Structures are given as C-alpha cells and as structure tokens.
Amino acid sequence: MAIEVRIPTILRQYTGGAKAVEGVGDTLAAVIDDLELRHPGLRNRLVEGEGLRRFVNVYLNDEDVRFLEGLKTPVSDGDSVTVLPAVAGGDSAGGSASE
C-alpha cells in the first residue's frame, strides 16, 4: 500500500529536500517504520516512546490522527499523510500548556 507522506520544511533534511515521500504499511506506525529505512532519523522526530510527539501534527487525509487511532491508525492505498509541526508557544511566565 503506497502512502504519500508530505514533509514540512523543517524535516526535509531527512528526505534530501523532498517535500513528499512514499511509504508502505497498513498502519501509520508501519508507514513511519518503512520511511525510517530510507530516511534515518525521521521517525525520532515524529515518535516519542509509544506515541506521536506532542507538538507534531499528523493528518490522514483531512483528519488529525489524534482523533483517530494515533500511530495505530489504519491506512489504505492512495491515502495521503501530512506532517506539520504544531505552531505554539507561550509567555515566559506561563510554561507549558495544559494537555
């Protein structure tokens, strides 16, 4: 199952500058593992421990995978995955967000 994965500017250092790469797998986790074979270091920017990193948004077609099954979200041939680093920050007095 070929899945297109769109890569944000800040992660293109792992893909030789490519804006989109292709991976295979039947879940998001499998696709990321597959991409890691050809683009070492990419997985670590997306995954922390057992789940996706907090401030990285991953979308399957038009949905945020946080509202699906996260890394376990099933994917199908022709699906498109988009990665965008979250845009966030705060006041120096504030510290981290509630989540």
Place this chain on the structure above:
Amino acid sequence: MLSIGSELVDQIVAHARRDHPDEACGVVAGPVGSDRPIRLVPMANAERSPTFYRFDSLEQLAVWRQMDERDEEPIVIYHSHTATEAYPSRTDVAYAAEPTAHYVVISTRDPDHVELRSFRIADGEVTEEAVEITGRE
C-alpha cells in the same frame, strides 16, 4: 529585517488587543521566497489561554494547504504576550519550526502602548531584527 505594511501592523495589533487577556496568534502569508508579508490570516488560539497559544490543528492544515495552493509560505508568524515583554519565551523558542519565518511578538501588557518586535528563531537561537513599517504617512 522585517519589512511590513502599516495596515498589516495595525491589524495585527488590533487582533492582539481584541483577544487580550488571551494570547492572540496568526500568520501573514506571502509568495514563497519573497520575504514579503502580504496576506493576514488571524488564527484561533486553540488553548484560549493568557499564557500559551497553539494553532488549532485542523485550521492549521487548512491554512497551510491554502498557502501551498497559492505558492505562499508563512512570512510572519505572530503571537501576543499579555503580561510580559514582547520577547520570545523558552517555549516560543522550543516550538519554533519555521526557520525562514519572522517571529513577531506583541505585548499587550500595557493598554496604552503596544510593543511589537520581530525575531528570527532557528536552531534554538533567537536573533532580534529591525522592523520597517512601510506606508505610514
């Protein structure tokens, strides 16, 4: 240096004031590689917090796709601080992920005087830059 039209600055400041005491946030898009901020896109602060901001993830997807379709990129990413100075905080620096954007921070801590400053944030380093406001009579 950030070069930006006065009307855009006024709109950004108005947005920050409107959302005070929550942090306001948004983007000014412009043609890829142009370094010209043209199109204001105020964003909702999904955190609705006086000390933190975050773009709603689905709104961000829509805006980023729209910019892609129009051959634009985020030239300015702005947000406001409501009780502290207009300087990137540790979290601002930690989460900055667009190395070519101008990070504009506005402070609304003083109701009579809004501070607006611009910075480059790349590889964890903050560099302040001058702001040239164009079109002001």
